[in-house]
Amino acid sequence: MSTQNWSDLKARMGAGAAMVVIGLAGIALGGHIFHLLVALICGTMVWELVGMLRPGVKYxxxxxxxxTGLTLFLAIYLPVGLALPLLLAPAMIGFGTMERNRTVYMSFSVMILLAGYGMMQVRDDLGFGWMLWLVLVVVATDVVGYFAGRIIGGPKFWPAVSPKKTWAGTIAGWIGAAFVGILFSINTGAGVQLMGVSIAVSMASQMGDIAESGMKRKMGVKDSSNLIPGHGGLMDRFDGMLGAAMFLLVIGRFIGFPPGLG
Incomplete structure (x- = not known):
């Protein structure tokens, strides 16, 4: 086992610890503070996205x-029917002004906006505990997958796009998410279906990660930005949360989330 496998561990843990503190504080405070935090993160991710797709066009x-940040912050305070046009407006405006990579921009910006809106709704409607569940599912997927992939190794998941991701790490991420689902089902009274939902959210998280990796590979960039020294940008760290939150926003109404309590 090469020490190179662990070369990014120190930076990953340091940045992760800082984001955990900020994130937990925002989730605990909720309300306007959480809305503002999510809007800032999503606005910054679109800033990074445009920087990758149209480098050099700072304005x-x-x-x-x-x-993006303004429309997302305003949208959460409006009825859903009035919020929807606001959530799609930055994607449409960007699509009309980008000279190239328009479809990629539109797809990712819509995902960012809907995921941000979904996270706000989870915190506002379901409270601290279920927002914490969502975060822990994504974190367990990432952390358990990271260590399992480097310890076990084995066949790569998609080496052309994500050379470090292995099948062992991918499946281990599902197991970590299932464990989170079991813990929450025991402590909240939610049904056993929560384990399956947690695994599905874990898969959606991995899809978000893979989608961003594929986009970066296509654009020939390693990181979405250099905002986090030695560790890339916010989009590199929140790509999994984008997939997970958007998936939960879409399927939440269909399954009566939380299952057994809805």
Whole structure:
């Protein structure tokens, strides 16, 4: 087992610890503070997205990043029917102003906006505990998968796009998410279906990670930005949360989330 497998561990843990503290504080406080935190994160991710797709066009980066943050912050205070046009507006405006990579921008910006809105709704409607469940499922998927992939190794999941991701790490992430689901089902009274939902959310998280990796590979960039020294950008760290939150937003109403309690 090569020491190179662990070369990013120190940076990953340091950045992860800082984000955990900030994230938990925002989730615990909820309300306007959490809304503002999510809007800032999503606005910054769109800023990073435009920087990858249209490098050097600083004014467009700033405009679309600010527009995303503002519209997302406003949308959560409106009835859903009025919020929907706001949530899609930055994607449509960017699609009309980007000279290339328009479809990629539109797809990722919509995912960012809907995921941010979904996280706000989970915190507002379901409370601290279920927002914590969502975060822990994504974190367990990432952390358990990271260690299992490097300790066990084995066949790669998609070496052309994500050379470090293995099948062992991918499956271990599902197991970690299932464990989180079991713990929450025991402590909340939610049904056993929560374990299956947790695994599905874990898979959606991995899909978000893979989608961003594929986009970066296509654009020829290693990281979404250098905002986190030695560790990339916010999109690199929240790509899994994007997939998970958007998936939960879509399927939550169908399954009566939380299962057994809805």
């Amino acid at each position: 467009l980066q700033l405009q679309l990043g600010i527009l």
